[in-house]
Amino acid sequence: MxxxxxxxxxxxxxxxxxxxxxxxxxxxxxxxxxxxxxxxxxxxxxxxxxxxxxxxxxxxxxxxxxxxxxxxxxxxxxxxxxxxxxxxxxxxxxxxxxxxxxxxxxxKENVTTLSEIQIKSPDYYVKESLKRLKSNTISDTHLLKLLYRRASIEDGTAKFLVEHYMKVLDKGPSTSTVKKIEVAEGRKSADYRIAKDKQHSHAINYMVNHNPLRRGFAIKDFNWKKTGDTNYDGEDVLIIEGRKGKHNFRRFYIGIDTYRIYKVETSVSNAVFIYKKNKEGKLYLSYHNRAWNKPREQKLEEHTRKIMGKNAPESVMVAFRQEVYVLGLETDKKNMNIKAFGGIGSDMGDVKVRYNPNFWRNFSMPPDTKFFKKIKKELKDNFGVPLETQFQFASKTLK
Structure with a gap:
């Protein structure tokens, strides 16, 4: 593949x-x-x-x-x-x-052809992989260091971006929630929104809730079939897809011998979760992105329409695009330094974290993905100003 x-x-x-x-x-x-x-x-x-x-x-x-x-x-x-x-x-x-x-x-591409005689029923692999989820992933307490990006979208264009460098204390996808979260650093773009759509809590909570491995689902409600096969690190991997209706699906990349789940794709927010092995062969989250594939209509408040003038629209279509890079993993409890953060119950854009330019200047930023390049271009086009400059002027500097 x-x-x-x-x-x-x-x-x-x-x-x-x-x-x-x-x-x-x-x-x-x-x-x-x-x-x-x-x-x-x-x-x-x-x-x-x-x-x-x-x-x-x-x-x-x-x-x-x-x-x-x-x-x-x-x-x-x-x-x-x-x-x-x-x-x-x-x-x-x-x-x-x-x-x-x-x-x-x-x-080199590894072409895999699996005999159907070797293959059990597709739903068996899903059931077995979920049954072995705790043993196949890092299920002891560990610390993830990650970069979380969220762009607010209005009428198909990015209008506002928040970036948080976070520390997350977790026990892996076999648990329904993470243990503790710290927003260590943050920065924001200029805010060009007119609808000011907000989430009820920090976006990382939605990432956890949208992950079918954590959230759980009724396997019997889906029609499962093998849609392909590939391999990973010497192991044959089955691509198993479950559909419930025309648009609702779950897709798992499952090791045929170990039942490890290497990748998850879901129709819920068009999300993808990528897992990779640690040195002991246990899996942990490596990368995630999602984008609302069904924007919703939000009416503008009356005072906003008055400010905009007679040509102001009555509503705009709103959505979010989100991307997460896991940048580090710590399993030694002595090095799991994390401070409980009290702002996780509010929208990501409202979290009170000061902008520390020295941190971001020295931060080992991952390469820009296509996903992020699109956001950067749209934000620049809103102002005619590069995103880095917007960060400097729109974020509250650390004192």
Whole structure:
């Protein structure tokens, strides 16, 4: 299987940190690793897991196959492990990768043909994978460090963006909720919304609730069938899809031998959840995005329409686009430093967290995905001002 995949109007003048950073041996002894994962036909491969073997350090590639890792000089002798659904896994030493003239890692497609005799009923694999979810994932308390982005959409265009760097204390997808959440850093774009649509709590709560592994569902209510097969890290993987009606579906990528769930796709908010292995072979969340595929109509308040004038619309169509990058994993309880955050019960845009420009300036930002590039372009077009500049002027600076 292959994946081809108002401010300026009022005269206010607003004059990714990561764009393209060549690797360097800096005085801080940081190895900045960036490259592209492609197949044999020169197509980029999305959602590839890139890990430093024997550690919890890793990342995933974007839809365009690009990836970035910030390593210490001690990792120069380490080995990168590269694996993706549908491709043969490979390894390359950090030193050899840095020596490449073109920072490209090529994966060979692994064509899998499974005999139907080997295959049990599709719903059996779903039931068995959910039964083994706790043993196949990190189910002990662990800390995830993640970048959470949420864009507010009005009439199909991004009008406001919030980014939070968060720490999440979790016990994995076999539990219905996370244990503790901290919003450690945050920043906002200029706000061009007219409807000001809000969620009832922080968006991460919706991410948890929209995950069918956590939320649960009635397997018997879906019509299950095998829609394809692929492989991951040497294991044959079945693609099992369940449908309930015309538009409601759940799609699982399940290891035929281990019953590990490597990927989940769902019609609920058009969401995708990508999981990858730690060094013990246990799975944990690596990447997630979702976008409302059915925007809803929201009427404008009367005072807003008066300000806008006689041509003001009565309502706008509102939605959200969201993206989550898991940037780090910590399993040693001694290093799970997290502060309980009291603002999770309010909309993400209302969370009171000061903007610390020094943090974002030094933050190892993952490469921009297509998902995020679209948001950045729309936000820039609203003002004619780059998003980075909007962050500086619209966010409340740390004092």
């Amino acid at each position: 292959r994946y081809k995949s108002m401010l300026s109007a009022r005269g206010v003048t607003l004059l990714m940190f990561f764009i393209s950073i060549p690797f360097s041996y800096s005085q801080a002894k940081v190895l900045e690793i960036e490259g592209v994962i492609k197949d044999e036909f020169d197509y980029p491969i999305p959602y590839v897991a890139i890990n430093v073997k024997g550690t919890y350090i890793g990342t995933s590639s974007t839809e365009e196959g690009t990836f970035y890792l910030a390593l210490s000089a001690e990792n120069l002798a380490s080995t990168l492990s590269v694996s993706s659904l549908g491709y043969e896994s490979t390894t390359i030493s950090v030193k050899d990768f840095l020596a490449l003239e073109n920072k490209v890692i090529v994966l």
